[in-house]
Amino acid sequence: MSAVVVVGSANMDFTIQVDRPPQQGETIFGRGLLVSFGGKGANQAVAARRAGANVIFIGKVGQDRYGEEIRKNLETMGIDGTGVISDPACNTGTAYILVDPSGENQIVVVPGCNHRLTPEDLQHGDRLLSGAILLLQLETPHETVGWALRRAKEKGMRTILNPAPATPLPREHFSSVDLLTPNELEASSLTGVPVRDRNGAEKAGERLLEMGCGDVIITLGGRGALWVGKGGARYFPAFSVRPVDSTGAGDAFNGALAAALAEGQALEKAIPVANAAGALATTRRGAQESLPERAAIQTLLSAVH
Numbered sequence: 001m002s003a004v005v006v007v008g009s010a011n012m013d014f015t016i017q018v019d020r021p022p023q024q025g026e027t028i029f030g031r032g033l034l035v036s037f038g039g040k041g042a043n044q045a046v047a048a049r050r051a052g053a054n055v056i057f058i059g060k061v062g063q064d065r066y067g068e069e070i071r072k073n074l075e076t077m078g079i080d081g082t083g084v085i086s087d088p089a090c091n092t093g094t095a096y097i098l099v100d101p102s103g104e105n106q107i108v109v110v111p112g113c114n115h116r117l118t119p120e121d122l123q124h125g126d127r128l129l130s131g132a133i134l135l136l137q138l139e140t141p142h143e144t145v146g147w148a149l150r151r152a153k154e155k156g157m158r159t160i161l162n163p164a165p166a167t168p169l170p171r172e173h174f175s176s177v178d179l180l181t182p183n184e185l186e187a188s189s190l191t192g193v194p195v196r197d198r199n200g201a202e203k204a205g206e207r208l209l210e211m212g213c214g215d216v217i218i219t220l221g222g223r224g225a226l227w228v229g230k231g232g233a234r235y236f237p238a239f240s241v242r243p244v245d246s247t248g249a250g251d252a253f254n255g256a257l258a259a260a261l262a263e264g265q266a267l268e269k270a271i272p273v274a275n276a277a278g279a280l281a282t283t284r285r286g287a288q289e290s291l292p293e294r295a296a297i298q299t300l301l302s303a304v305h
């Protein structure tokens, strides 16, 4: 099977449960501190690996305790992390996550070394172009993301960009994206189109196609996903689960999607796989510890189909 190459962030996450988020100037009590592996890039690499893909991860960590633990974790997961650079001049990225009783979260990321990943860093060795699919997010510099997208396209790789977190994206990047996977907020911030319902999602998707993307999948949280392509829009319903923590659900979706596409599955088959992975990730606390194994994804898919 062809490999999935993931370029992106790796963080150490500090997650706590709260009854509600604090108001401005307020101090509240939280509970259940969970210190665990995260970062949208590393999460998506683990999600793709658990979904059955061969995975190469490229990123940057500090020469510190967390950086060393992240490297070991990737190795334990069976992910090729030889493209991960240790930089003595920065700290490994960290994220601070509040989760409320409904499972919704608020995240503050301190990017550290993730923001020092350069195009030159991607040119060490031949890891970037060693797969069929390149998967990226926006927790590393835009310049690096754009460079990787263009290089992968030149070499005939299929490119997937998960534009998270929502940040303005240089227009020239879009034409190098085969598949863009924003959530509602990200789709809205990239297009200026309000995305409050399926109709809004369809309009935003069409706008993103006009901006140059090959296909667009807008994830709709607990309502599933909408695929907008040249042939029109198609809705894929969500799987019904009881959510406890939505952290990592988008990463589960993207990693499983890339894994299914690397196996040669068509988009209409890969999207339900990704939806199932995303749903399962909400049923457990944390980011990487919540990402489902292939067998669990298959069980949920076969329970419904």
Ligand code: RIB
Binding pocket: 009, 011, 012, 013, 037, 038, 039, 040, 043, 094, 095, 107, 109, 139, 247, 248, 249, 250, 251, 287
């Ligand atoms: O998508 C969830 C991730 O966002 C967390 O693991 C955190 O590190 C941030 O990058």
